[in-house]
Amino acid sequence: MAGVEALLDRIPVLQGLPRTVVELHGGLTNHNLHVTTPERAVVVRLFRGDPDLLGIDRDAEHANTLAAAAAGVGAGVVDYLPELGALVIDYIPGETYDNATFARPGVVTRVGRAIRRLHDGPRFVNDFDMFARQAGYLRTVREQGYRLFVGYVDHAADFARVRSALSVRAGATVPCNNDLLAGNFVDDGERLWLIDYEYSGNNDCCFELGNTANECELDDDQVEELTTAYFGVASRHRLARVHLQALCSQYGWSLWGAIQAAASEIDHDFFAWGQERFDRAAATFTSPRLDRLLEEAVRDD
Structure with missing residues (x-):
């Protein structure tokens, strides 16, 4: 902690003030600290890991965090110090969700509406495409000689079919978080923050909705509730797009786990994390359900 305290002393809003520091658990590419002074409470996000391997743009993260705050769903930005590898944001007191939270009545609907508020807000400074990211991650795994899940590349053709189907009714892009696991929802009792x-x-x-459904392990009824809350009605083609984007999330992010398993110093079984996602994707790729989803995704209704 001596090194951490020395770093905190270099952050202007914390200099010369008595403070308490509590580590927030759950960050895999950040060391997150809840820091309280007599004047305010903040979260100091200390960057860790290799951002290039994982495709993280810290400048874009800062700019997009500002945009999310302007949309009324993200924490306010207090300071950004790239030379220290730190982003300082307001601390939001409230309940941090876990997957079990989504079983409570009304929670999935609130989540869908909070996501819509983000998407209706200011555009972000960069774009995100899981097909491009998956290709980049796979290239990294191969070039670095990292361990890959058995049978992974066997589904390349089906992944291309999914891409083709999703391109048929693709609309304008919107500002997405793209990583809404349960722990990235904070409920202050009145507002749900992302x-x-x-x-x-x-x-x-639909990637945001599908990725959220995947990360938070929503069942089909909950996916329909989420889609309805976002769009107002869960038409067949929109619901199919959400399910297909959940499949893209599983197949693409599984490679994130393969990279982290080889490169991260954190004591976590990243390969098992990625394997679980790949196994879910493979189950859909080899199921009759895939053809039905591909057909429904291009429908007019």
């Missing part, structure tokens, strides 16, 4: 914009970028809104 935090952590490392992977943010303008994207298909």
Whole structure:
């Protein structure tokens, strides 16, 4: 902690003030600290890991965090100090969700509406496309000689079919978080906040919904509730797009786990994390459900 305290002394809003520091758990590419002074409470996000390997743009993260705050769903930005590898944001007191939270009545609907508020806000400074990211991650795995899930490349053709189907009714992109796991929702009792914009970028809104459904392990009824809350009605083609984008999330982000398993110093079984996502993707790729989703995604209704 001596090194951390020395770093905190270099952050202007914390200099010369008594403070308490509590580590916030859950960050895999940040060391997150809840710092309280007599004047305010903030979260100091200390960057860690290799951003190039994982495709993280810290300048874009800062700019997009500002945009999310302007949309009324993201924490305010207090300071950005790239020379220190730190982003300082307002601390939001409230309940941090976990996957079990989504079983409570009304939670999924609130989540869908909060996501819509983000998407209706200012555009982000960069774009995010899971097909491009998956290709980049796969290239990194191969070039670095990292371990890959058995059978992964066997589904390349089906992944291309998904891409083709999603291109048929693709609309304008919107500012997306792209990483809304349960721990990135904070409920202050009145408003639902969305935090952590490392992977943010303008994207298909259905990827945001599908990725959230994947990360928070929503069942089909909950996916329909989420889609209805966002769009007002869960038409068949929109619901199919959400499910297909959940598949893209599983297949693409699984490679993030393969990279982290080889490169991260954090004591976490990243390969198992990625394997679980790949296994879910493979189950859909080899299921009759895939053909139905591909057909429904291009329908007019």
